[in-house]
Every structure is written in C-alpha cells, then in structure tokens.
Amino acid sequence: MQVLHKEDFIQNISYDSVIFGFNGKQLKILVLEYHNTGLFALPGGFVRKDESLDEAVKKGVKERTGLDHIYLEQFQTFGNLTRSDPSVMKRILEENNLDLDVHDWLLDRFISISYYALINYDKVTPVPDALSDSISWYAIDELPALMMDHNQIVNRALQVLRNNLEKKLVGMNLLPSKFTMKQLQKVYEVVLGEELRRTTFQRRILGMNMLERHEKLFQGTAHKAPYLYSFKLEQD
Amino acid sequence: MQVLHKEDFIQNISYDSVIFGFNGKQLKILVLEYHNTGLFALPGGFVRKDESLDEAVKKGVKERTGLDHIYLEQFQTFGNLTRSDPSVMKRILEENNLDLDVHDWLLDRFISISYYALINYDKVTPVPDALSDSISWYAIDELPALMMDHNQIVNRALQVLRNNLEKKLVGMNLLPSKFTMKQLQKVYEVVLGEELRRTTFQRRILGMNMLERHEKLFQGTAHKAPYLYSFKLEQD
DNA sequence: TATTATTGTCTCAATTTGTGACAATAATAT
DNA sequence: ATATTATTGTCACAAATTGAGACAATAATA
Numbered sequence: 001m002q003v004l005h006k007e008d009f010i011q012n013i014s015y016d017s018v019i020f021g022f023n024g025k026q027l028k029i030l031v032l033e034y035h036n037t038g039l040f041a042l043p044g045g046f047v048r049k050d051e052s053l054d055e056a057v058k059k060g061v062k063e064r065t066g067l068d069h070i071y072l073e074q075f076q077t078f079g080n081l082t083r084s085d086p087s088v089m090k091r092i093l094e095e096n097n098l099d100l101d102v103h104d105w106l107l108d109r110f111i112s113i114s115y116y117a118l119i120n121y122d123k124v125t126p127v128p129d130a131l132s133d134s135i136s137w138y139a140i141d142e143l144p145a146l147m148m149d150h151n152q153i154v155n156r157a158l159q160v161l162r163n164n165l166e167k168k169l170v171g172m173n174l175l176p177s178k179f180t181m182k183q184l185q186k187v188y189e190v191v192l193g194e195e196l197r198r199t200t201f202q203r204r205i206l207g208m209n210m211l212e213r214h215e216k217l218f219q220g221t222a223h224k225a226p227y228l229y230s231f232k233l234e235q236d
Numbered sequence: 237m238q239v240l241h242k243e244d245f246i247q248n249i250s251y252d253s254v255i256f257g258f259n260g261k262q263l264k265i266l267v268l269e270y271h272n273t274g275l276f277a278l279p280g281g282f283v284r285k286d287e288s289l290d291e292a293v294k295k296g297v298k299e300r301t302g303l304d305h306i307y308l309e310q311f312q313t314f315g316n317l318t319r320s321d322p323s324v325m326k327r328i329l330e331e332n333n334l335d336l337d338v339h340d341w342l343l344d345r346f347i348s349i350s351y352y353a354l355i356n357y358d359k360v361t362p363v364p365d366a367l368s369d370s371i372s373w374y375a376i377d378e379l380p381a382l383m384m385d386h387n388q389i390v391n392r393a394l395q396v397l398r399n400n401l402e403k404k405l406v407g408m409n410l411l412p413s414k415f416t417m418k419q420l421q422k423v424y425e426v427v428l429g430e431e432l433r434r435t436t437f438q439r440r441i442l443g444m445n446m447l448e449r450h451e452k453l454f455q456g457t458a459h460k461a462p463y464l465y466s467f468k469l470e471q472d
Numbered sequence: 473t474a475t476t477a478t479t480g481t482c483t484c485a486a487t488t489t490g491t492g493a494c495a496a497t498a499a500t501a502t
Numbered sequence: 503a504t505a506t507t508a509t510t511g512t513c514a515c516a517a518a519t520t521g522a523g524a525c526a527a528t529a530a531t532a
Contacts (some may be wrong), residue, residue, distance in 0.1 A: 012246045012285075013347060049248075053315025053347055077313045077349050079289025111249060111289055111349075113313050181479085200521065202480075207519095222530040223478035417510085436490065438511075443488095458499040459509035 016044040018157035021121035022174040028137040071173035079111040118173035180226040252280040254393035257357035258410040264373040307354040307409035315347040354409035416462040
C-alpha cells in the first residue's frame, strides 16, 4: 500500500470528481466503494505542493478512467466545517491497514474543489484507487448513499451540467464522434430529465449550425436509416 | 500592526472578493492599494482553521464594506502554480514592516477561492485592510493593473454575473429597495455592456411578474413621473 | 409486393420579441 | 392660464421563434 506523505501535499485541500458517462439510455457516474466498509464515495484526491490544481485533477481522473484529454470543468468549492468526518476517514485508513500516525493529516478538516468530467462511456476502463474494492457506474437516479457531502456534490454537478447544456456542447463529450440525431436527443433528455419533441429538437439543433452531416447509418432495422452527424470543430 | 499567525490559518489557501456596486451610472468594484508599493489588489484574506470558507469570506467582506447580510456568490477557484508571486508578497510585507520570519507562509503558493458580492453602493463605507493605504471604487472598464491574476478574476466575475443576470435577480442587490424601471434597465445595461430597448425591456420585466408597483416618484423634472417598483419577496 | 417503424421535412398555429406610435403627465416657459 | 418639453406607460402591428401535427421517403421484414 502506497503511503501519502504529509510533506508532499497541500494540507486541508482535496478535490472530488463527478465523472459522467452515457450508455445510450441513462446518465451515469463513477462511484468508488472502499474496502470492507460499505462506504461509497466520489473519486477524489489531493494536490501536491508542486502541481497546479487542474493538473492534480486531470491526473486523478486519468487514473480512474484510463482516459486522457478529458472534458473537465470545475464547478464549486465546498468548505463547511461539518463536511469532514474524521471517524469515517479513520475507519477507511484502518480497514486499509494504513499507519494512522503517518496519515493523521487525512483526519483533518478538508476544503474540497469539485469538478465534473464528461467522457465517452465505451472508451473507459474504470480502475479503483488504492483504498477501494471497486469503481462502478451508477445511474444518476439510482445512486447509493455516498459518504460525507458527496450526494450534495453530485446534485450540484447535475444542476451545473443542465445549465451548460446549450453553451458547452455537453453532447460532444458524452457521445462517440459520429452519432444520430436520436442519440443526441437522448443525451439532452437524460441530462434535462424531460422528454423533448423530436421535430422541434431537430430543427433547433440543425438551426444552430453546429453539426456536420455524414453518410447514413444502416442499422439493419426495418425503417428509414438516419444520417450520422458530428460536431463541427469551427463554429461559423 | 496585527500579526497573522501561521498556526491559526489553513496553509496555501486564500480567498479573493470582487465587490460590485452601482452608482446609478457605472458598475464599479472595490480595489485596495497597498502601502508604498503602487500595487493594486482585490480585497481578500485567509481561512482560519476553525471557520468555514463562507464564514471567512463573509467576515472579510463585512470588514471592507461595513455591510452585513450581503449577496455573496462563489464563482471559481484559481489554483495555478504561476499565479502566486513571492517577490511581490515579500515587498508588501517589507513595506508594512512585518516580520518576514513569522509571515514566511504568506510567500508560499496559494490556491484562491473567488467570490463576488453585490452591494448597495450608497450604504457602503469602504475600510482599507491593515496592509493598505486605501480602498476605492473603480469603474469596471477603468480598472488599474491589479497584482497577480486579479484582473483575470474580475473578468471571470463579470462573465458569471452576466450569466446570472436573469435568474439571480442581480438588480435586487445593486439597487435600493424602491427604484424606477429606468434604474433597473440601467443596471441591466451596465452589466451586459449593451443598450436595451425601453419598451421591450419593460414588457419583459413586467411579464416576469417579479416586481411590485408602488406610488409614483415625483422627481421635480419636467415630464411624467415614473412609478417606483420593488422586487416581490414571494414569486407566485 | 405489402407492411412496419422511423426519419427528414413541411405547414400552420401559437407564442414571443422587435419596432414604432401615441396619449398621459409633471414641471417650466410664455 | 396655456403652451412647451422630456419622459413614461401602453398599445398595435410586424418579424422571428417555437409548438404540434401531417406526410412522404425508406430500410428491412413478412
């Protein structure tokens, strides 16, 4: 088990990440389960004294997903005194046979900077961190109880994601590079949590002039084949 | 001169605040000037180990403005390695005759959580902090060069403020409790940085059903007197 | 060759927004 | 008293956007 040396990290600072993926039907996020504790948590970590905040988070998300060049956005910093719970942290350290003296700094109070990531579900190979049994996808509306304020962090991430749906091209990061109009509509629907009207959606999206049309996709289904689209790199 | 004892504060963490006020014509922010250095900066501070992040910021903004119960919103955390500049910080400490040994932790790298505040310009009595000569209002488009990345922080605050203009009732916090439609329109115009059409604006705002109409305001001017409005506390 | 489900597009209605017009009015000038 | 002036509140109509349904095109299957 690797040791987290106090002198390498900024004290009282951590980050948490809400990593969104889309399996074609549901919006999901990655959740860790700690060894022998029944405790669920968001992937997170600490910031080294000699690295920038963004670097630290990018590195951490890459370790959990295997993916580089990910869409990452910082959305809120949580700094309550009550959010940290030393007894929970102590239990996690004990169950992992970590030296409590060396890691006492982890029992302290933490201010956590939260990020969300959007990733292509099919390209991810989730890897648990050193303290965890597993890392798995959970549908956003079927989450287990998470430790500390992590459920609150997820809710906030969702709010911000909804808000950014139009201007930040959320779909671009959750879909493969070529996709049908129906797939894109489904992304909008699961993020917004409501159904959208097909014709209006199609007209609106095409009207934005952000999509490029490609060849048709023959799915082997008994109906008209849809076009494939990709996002234009240059907006005109 | 008061001493900032290292053991009282979380290390490597600071906050900065962009305090917006509206004088009826321009959007302004409060800027500090440090003793004998020609250095300008945003009001900021540090977080004590036994206080929440929000408390720390609230307290700091109150000290600079004299105002309690202020509209405060966190908008971004800045964590680059390059944003901190020990040589600048050293100069400020020296010019204030502060013991460099006791305050060496201030020369370290800082991650800063940024907030913006909206306040009623006429009710503020700006008070410089211990290290500063002055604290003054500067129009948002006539800012001096600020130290470190503070100009960048202001720009980001403005972006977020524009984004929140509709949903967060920005006007409510920048205006007195009763105001004319023209005053409200002016707030929208200076925040957005563009002129708005009077009739469309009035119809849109009234259509939101968020304003209450009161008596007319007789200004002693040679034309029809406008109504006064206030924001409804309860949205229907 | 008919059937089926889905897609792309069109049309018309409903709603929202842009733009100008106009009467009402609070002080001032005549 | 009366006309003048600048601004306000509201209306009317045009333009643009969105809602809702209709319909032909079509890729596989019966």
